[in-house]
Amino acid sequence: MARHARPKDLGEPGEQVGGLAVLKEIAIIVISALVLSFLIKTFLVQSFYIPSASMEDTLTVGDRVMVSRLAPGPVDLRRGDIVVFIDPGGWLPVYTAPDRGPVGNAATAAMTAIGLLPEDTGEHLIKRLIGLPGDHIMCDDACADDGGPVTVNGTAIDETYLKPGNTPSGAKKFDVVVPDRMLFVMGDHRQNSADSRFNTSRPGGGFVPVHNIVGTAFATVWPFERMTWHSNPSGVFAGVPEPTAPAPQPTT
Template identity: 65%
Template sequence: MTDSAPPRGPHPDAGTEREALGPRDDEESPHGQHLATSRTERPARKSSLLRETAIIVVSALVLSLLIKTFLVQAFFIPSASMEDTLVEGDRVMVSRLVPGAFDVHRGDVVVFKDPGGWLPPPVPQAESPVSEAVRAALTFVGLLPQDTGEHLIKRVIGTPGDHVVCCDAEGRVSVNGVSIDETYIKPGSIPSQDPFDRTVPADMLFVMGDNRQNSADSRYNTGKPGGGFVPMGNVVGTAFVKVWPLSHLGLLRNPGDVFADVPEVEP
């Protein structure tokens, strides 16, 4: 009986096994092809992410600018003339739909551009060019409150055609012959230390601060452009909410009851 030795030549499946373990030099590996594809896709994905981020940022800025231009805008309260309704340092949001889509009403708190001479010249602040540019850009798109030194905030007492007088026998302001009890003026204040008798021209407003003893308003600017009245075209909008500091957060409501009995007149 003789042993049958295995053949010394290559196993018939050796080539197949070698192909399973690794490709020949003249073949393309699916795995290698995947790695190459991954390396190609990474820069493309990064570029796509940067593009999408840029689109989001630009869209947000454009939306913010549109909101500021047509809907709402933030403003900073720089003085005590509207205490206790608003105190120095408060931030308010102002609706730009008034005037325009909606009318200005007696009792509204309005932000308006200085008609001329109501405010002293702004004092330049030392600021680096970079920080000044950043602040201006953020203010422009509405992410920082407006504080240009050109705007004021007061309460509307008289609208076009109204006859505003102070004071009656009890020291109150009257509008169109009706005395009003002003619940919004600062506690301890009187409606006015100085008497006045004014009729509001067409397209003008008569405004006063709630802190009557500390407000340079329509009473004291008769010798300035507009005669102490605020042109309707100077009105930026009505303040409707306090947003900062958070402890002061709240709506600014029109005290409609104060003027409820005042008759309407033709301007």
């Protein structure tokens, strides 16, 4: 009996099985990469976009920074850290995300969730951590009127990271003790930063709850010409003693 030839467009059985195996391997790799990206973003590292000039010249508008999510947590927060935090309440204007259409919005949300796009900064701020719980932070007349240094626990700090031409507090006087489980933050561009100094009438009295901290920025990764590491300026706070009294309880 004559054998009928197999149509060429169907291919041999082995070829079909091989093609499916390749597609399966590609699917496994893609899914594994997406899961890994999600886990890294959730527990280790997250990317953020810088939307304002409050941290110039350390960070400028349009920079993409990498943020370690190990602090607070396995890694303690330190004075001088650059911290990303959720708005404690009223620091930012009401934010409306850009409308990219149903498909665009869904795609953006999905890629952000798994870490393929930088986090939408609409509810986040980035500042420098100046005071830990219990720290006494002050800018007196000499600081505000004459451009003298801010003091932390009675010790003047030489803030080498300030934007050139800025004074340590931009004529804003303050005298505060950081409550328990709270932080005091300021931008490096002191003359253009609505930070703890200017939010005393907001919830929390201008302090940032520790649980609002997303993480600490450790590198600028974009634009390419601005790629750099952000190490903690430990020398600025090297002479600052620890608080002598327990941190007061936060007010509600």
